[in-house]
Amino acid sequence: MVIAAIADQITRTVEGVGHTLTAPFSDPVIRLGVTGLSRAGKTVFITSLVANLMDRGRMPQLEAAASGAIRTAYLQPQPDDTVPRFAYETYLAQLTAPDPSWPQGTRQISELRLSLRVQPSGLLSGLSGPRTVHIDIVDYPGEWLLDLGLLDQTYAEWSQAALDRAKGRPGGDDYVALVAGIDPTVPLDEPQAQALAERFTAHLKEAREAGFSDCSPGRFLLPGDLAGSPVLTFAPLPDARYPRGSLGREFERRFESYKRNIVRPFFQDHFAKIDRQIVLVDVLGAIHAGPAALDDLRNAMARILGAFRPGRNAFLTRIFQGRRVEKILFAATKADHLHHSQHPQLTAITQALLREAKDRADFAGAQTAAMSIAALRTTVEETVDHKDGPLDVVRGRLRDTNKQAAFYPGKLPDDPTHLLAPAREGSDKWLDADYSIMNFAPAPLTRRPGDGPPHIRLDKAAQFLFGDRL
Ligand SMILES: Nc1nc2c(ncn2[C@@H]2O[C@H](COP(=O)(O)OP(=O)(O)OP(=O)(O)O)[C@@H](O)[C@H]2O)c(=O)[nH]1
């Protein structure tokens, strides 16, 4: 442990020296992390952001685009050879096809380097030619950030927390009942171990589908090529003194192996290098799923925020080496489900969701903001006559039936506590309102030359995230 820590420090220091020596001569690089829980909208966000940085007609709020300072934008080979490349061209082709469709869910981390040729403005503009700024965009699942909490827990603590969380959730009571009948001190039997892990994973998947956010350990939902390996074949068990060779002892060992072989390397190799971060949050989806899901989202956000407080955690402090994530944007996604008259309410709810976590957090000076965005706008706004008067709705093409439909998701309260308080108190449904959601398909595009795909506030998000460096 100590030797590993020292070795780590040595490599980081050597890298650090290399960085300062070469920095004045090499092009500036911004590492932009894009995360969010599964289905939050990461893939669509990156695809639309890159397309809109290449064709900047719809980016008036990105100052360097509006002023013409960005001359060109182009893709280049990424710096990390062992990280899969973000399949930008495939996703863009899908979203902009004559019959457009949404991309498939992503199962792993990926990266893309976008390079911008920027003409400096102001005093220096006449003196120097254009320079190149690289934006390395890294797409990784938010579930992996939730795993940070595991590093501070023993297997017994994690088991207790996981069993408590499972109660009352889809498939959770069944799992709790199943382990209540199991003696964790019996000798390990691999088929039994696999059956337990499968049942626990099935519960996490069901909970995720029902709108719950905290479905960690993260790789149980997104195993990639680790599916079926021992490092993912464990599950929470009742506390006991586990003898050698027992089921409990082996699960404890695999839990530690998960922390060592999966959680730590991700933070060391990827997370610690991020300069700017966007966290995409499907707030509307959680509201639709009900109070319990919204409260779970609030909890999950608090835990995700924990990862941005290196001072809190000795491991993070060590791998960050005094560096920090400089800016963090929390973006409520899919805002095209709402007429713009309700966007301020959505932003206020997003802010309130983070408030508590933010107040507790010392972000070591990182700048944070909340915004409502749609990476790809699929609807148009309309006002229709309704029995209670005019109603602001959105209209789009439904994914399942292909039919056009007008949609009103419900009235979001001006005061976010009207949603957050019942969520925290454990209400099982919203009292005065019903919130619905519709699955729209991307609209076929008719774009003017120079325009990227339509969006809501993607330019404002870009300005916050890296506008100051262009
Ligand atoms: N209306 C609308 N829907 C969106 C938008 N962005 C994402 N979606 C919806 O959300 C789904 C998930 O988006 P993705 O970008 O694939 O989400 P992701 O976070 O990459 O998901 P995983 O890779 O599974 O973790 C899409 O299939 C769309 O249905 C948007 O801007 N507007």
Ligand SMILES: [Mg+2]
């Ligand atoms: Mg994805």
